[in-house]
Amino acid sequence: MIRTTFIGAGNLAWHLAPALDNVGYPVREVYSQNPKHAAALVGRLYEAHVNISLDFSASASKVFVICVSDDAIQEVAQKIILPDNAIVVHTSGSQPLSVLDDSGSQNMGVFYPLQTFTKAKKVDFKNVPIFVESENADVEKALVKMAKAISGNVKKINSEGRKALHIAAVFASNFSNHMLHIAKEIAQQNDLDYNVLKPLIAETLNKSLEIGPEKAQTGPAVRGDFEILERHMEFLKENPELAEIYRLISQHIIDSSGE
Amino acid sequence: MIRTTFIGAGNLAWHLAPALDNVGYPVREVYSQNPKHAAALVGRLYEAHVNISLDFSASASKVFVICVSDDAIQEVAQKIILPDNAIVVHTSGSQPLSVLDDSGSQNMGVFYPLQTFTKAKKVDFKNVPIFVESENADVEKALVKMAKAISGNVKKINSEGRKALHIAAVFASNFSNHMLHIAKEIAQQNDLDYNVLKPLIAETLNKSLEIGPEKAQTGPAVRGDFEILERHMEFLKENPELAEIYRLISQHIIDSSGE
Numbered sequence: 095m096i097r098t099t100f101i102g103a104g105n106l107a108w109h110l111a112p113a114l115d116n117v118g119y120p121v122r123e124v125y126s127q128n129p130k131h132a133a134a135l136v137g138r139l140y141e142a143h144v145n146i147s148l149d150f151s152a153s154a155s156k157v158f159v160i161c162v163s164d165d166a167i168q169e170v171a172q173k174i175i176l177p178d179n180a181i182v183v184h185t186s187g188s189q190p191l192s193v194l195d196d197s198g199s200q201n202m203g204v205f206y207p208l209q210t211f212t213k214a215k216k217v218d219f220k221n222v223p224i225f226v227e228s229e230n231a232d233v234e235k236a237l238v239k240m241a242k243a244i245s246g247n248v249k250k251i252n253s254e255g256r257k258a259l260h261i262a263a264v265f266a267s268n269f270s271n272h273m274l275h276i277a278k279e280i281a282q283q284n285d286l287d288y289n290v291l292k293p294l295i296a297e298t299l300n301k302s303l304e305i306g307p308e309k310a311q312t313g314p315a316v317r318g319d320f321e322i323l324e325r326h327m328e329f330l331k332e333n334p335e336l337a338e339i340y341r342l343i344s345q346h347i348i349d350s351s352g353e
Numbered sequence: 354m355i356r357t358t359f360i361g362a363g364n365l366a367w368h369l370a371p372a373l374d375n376v377g378y379p380v381r382e383v384y385s386q387n388p389k390h391a392a393a394l395v396g397r398l399y400e401a402h403v404n405i406s407l408d409f410s411a412s413a414s415k416v417f418v419i420c421v422s423d424d425a426i427q428e429v430a431q432k433i434i435l436p437d438n439a440i441v442v443h444t445s446g447s448q449p450l451s452v453l454d455d456s457g458s459q460n461m462g463v464f465y466p467l468q469t470f471t472k473a474k475k476v477d478f479k480n481v482p483i484f485v486e487s488e489n490a491d492v493e494k495a496l497v498k499m500a501k502a503i504s505g506n507v508k509k510i511n512s513e514g515r516k517a518l519h520i521a522a523v524f525a526s527n528f529s530n531h532m533l534h535i536a537k538e539i540a541q542q543n544d545l546d547y548n549v550l551k552p553l554i555a556e557t558l559n560k561s562l563e564i565g566p567e568k569a570q571t572g573p574a575v576r577g578d579f580e581i582l583e584r585h586m587e588f589l590k591e592n593p594e595l596a597e598i599y600r601l602i603s604q605h606i607i608d609s610s611g612e
Contacts, residue, residue: 164578188573188581208549210557210571212564217556223549249549258543259550261585261599266536266550267557268572269602270529274558275566275609277525284517290467290482290508291518291525292562297476298469298526299533299558303551305471307534312469313527314447319423322447326520335608339601340520343528346594350534 096240097154099123099145101170102161103131105211106185110161110244112138113219117243122155149175157240159205160184160194171197181233187260190253191227203228203237206256207245210267223247225256270299276336308350315347355499356413358382358404360429361420362390364470365444369420369503371397372478376502381414408434416499418464419443419453430456440492446519449512450486462487462496465515466504469526478503484510484518529558535595567609574606 098119100111103126115121115138123145126132132144148170150158158180160170167184171194176182182197183205194202204227211217224241226248228234234250241248251259274295281288302310314322323344330337357378359370362385374380374397382404385391391403407429409417417439419429426443430453435441441453442462453461463486470476483500485507487493493509500507510518533554540547561569573581582603589596 163576164573164581188584208553210553210560210569212560212569215560221552223552247549247552255543255545257584257588258539259545261588262536262539262543262545262547263550263553264572264585264599265532265539266554268570268574268606269535270532270554271557271561271566271569272602272606272609273524273529273532274561275570276528276605277521278566279609280517280521280524284514284521286514286518286521288521290506291521293480293482293506294467294469294522295525295529295558295562298530299554301469301471301474302530302533303554307530307537310469310471310530311527311534313523314423315523315527317422322423325447325516326523329516329520335601335605339605340523342594342598342601343531346535346598347527347531349594350531350538 098157099155103135107161109217148173158182219244225251315344357416358414362394366420368476407432417441482506574603
């Protein structure tokens with residue numbers, strides 16, 4: 095049994111803390127800037143309590159999991175007071191391991207689950223890839239073990255690799271979703287029901303996951319149909335930002351398909 | 354029973370012709386510039402044969418379905434010789450009804466299934482929205498009936514609405530898929546396995562379809578995390594086209610989330 099403590103009670107902690115709590119990594123303390131959020135998360139755990147400060151010098155926990163927004167990690171690392179020999183990790187895709195330097199710990203690591211989390215939606219960690227990093231071999235081993243307790247897909251990665259992975263994830267997740275957002279806006283602005291696009295979206299993305307995005311590409315750009323591309327940009331001209339996004343992605347599809 | 358003829362034997366005809374053939378719209382003739390392609394499609398049909406010219410003056414068919422690439426429709430309309438009273442339709446999302454004017458027919462229409470088609474992948478037309486257009490009320494009625502014979506989701510639309518719908522579809526399908534293509538390239542260029550992104554992609558897009566893309570958005574842009582955005586663009590600087598795509602989409606996410 096390895097006791098853990100969570101700093102932060104947002105979307106990731108909401109799912110990760112109970113997952114660990116259930117498999118031999120009981121969560122003893124939860125800290126959040128907003129104690130109500132910490133209390134809500136404590137309600138999902140067996141024997142945790144709310145810690146109202148970042149002073150954990152008397153804590154019995156071994157692993158401290160920092161689940162705060164990227165730009166708040168360093169401040170937490172500066173303020174946190176850890177018990178002796180504790181391991182401290184952050185869970186960010188985009189921050190280097192060194193953002194924890196100010197914690198003064200010799201046992202630093204990264205524990206990065208590559209998934210999107212929303213409080214309302216249940217997550218099955220079994221299928222969530224978890225990427226582990228540490229410069230300390232013992233810490234790395236402990237974190238890999240902790241990751242394997244909840245996920246069937248655990249990998250080691252360094253900070254540079256993790257940054258590349260995070261950028262790829264931004265395109266794969268945030269940007270693909272934003273393309274759907276734009277489609278919805280165009281539909282609504284033209285009195286069309288966005289729902290009619292859903293079977294197309296589902297089929298496209300299932301096909302893409304199955305045969306690969308480079309083989310799944312269709313549409314005017316990959317066909318090199320410049321007449322249609324012109325007409326579409328003409329249609330979008332009242333929204334120059336959208337027209338430019340249309341032009342740039344179409345050009346990139348054309349360039350990519352020639353490879 | 355209403356006899357039909359297909360002009361073109363590409364991905365759409367490959368699925369649409371058998372679907373109609375099975376529900377009281379027997380396909381009698383298939384024409385393709387490449388007679389081998391026409392013969393392959395004929396092999397999927399009950400009693401069709403290959404027509405080696407666009408002269409259908411002696412045809413017993415009532416509905417002629419032009420399933421060729423967008424920029425070839427007008428040429429087919431110019432060359433085709435139709436029997437009296439025949440209905441002629443094209444199946445393009447992006448071409449106006451008027452592209453068929455040169456056919457000389459008084460019975461023109463559009464029959465646009467909003468889906469992506471690949472020969473190797475079976476399509477269930479029941480869930481494919483079909484958009485019908487005609488300026489002739491009798492033709493419109495006949496086409497709606499034909500569409501309802503294969504799909505549970507049939508709508509009327511005019512050429513302007515169809516153009517907007519097609520542009521929305523380009524963002525929703527072609528561009529979202531291209532974001533996955535870019536993610537795959539970034540992963541490969543950094544010796545990362547693209548497959549680790551698949552659970553994230555599936556979860557993101559399922560969530561987006563469920564709660565709406567505007568609510569499903571996550572990542573540095575919607576959080577307004579400019580430090581990460583800068584760092585990512587710095588990482589992409591050796592590929593200026595990608596860096597510009599990253600910048601423009603991130604900016605648009607920021608602008609959209611402020612609405």
